[in-house]
Amino acid sequence: MRIDKYLKVSRLIKRRTVAQEACTNGKILLNSKVAKPGADVKVGDKIEMTFGERVIKVKVIKIAEHALKADASDMYEIEM
DSSP states (O other): OBHHHHHHHTTSSSOHHHHHHHHHTTOEEETTEEOOTTOBOOTTOEEEEEETTEEEEEEEOOOOSOOOHHHHGGGEEEEO
């Protein structure tokens, strides 16, 4: 699955266009490399998102084409 779609479906970012912009601006890292919006995400990958001073690191646990709001947080695990 494309990283921009994964970020939207998992509710880490609310809109896909915002996810695409974040990728284009170098604010999203996939396995420690700057991710393009079309980068492929697999189970076990690590995503690092930078928003201002805040950095969020997550590990991909599950990939689903659609997820209900209640199930979206089951798609990733926040890392410290």
